[in-house]
Amino acid sequence: MPRCGGELVRHNGKYGEFIGCSNFPRCRYTQKI
Incomplete structure (x- = not known):
């Protein structure tokens, strides 16, 4: 989970x-689907 x-x-x-x-784009947390 994103820290933000x-x-x-x-x-x-x-x-x-x-x-x-x-x-996004301020928070760059991503996951592949």
């Missing part, structure tokens, strides 16, 4: 989908 307290949400990035923090 944000929620994990699905994002579409340059290299496909990933799960990242709702505070």
Whole structure:
């Protein structure tokens, strides 16, 4: 889980989908799907 307290949400990035923090890009926490 992100240290900033944000929620994990699905994002579409340059290299496909990933799960990242709702505070992205301020918080860079990510996980592969």
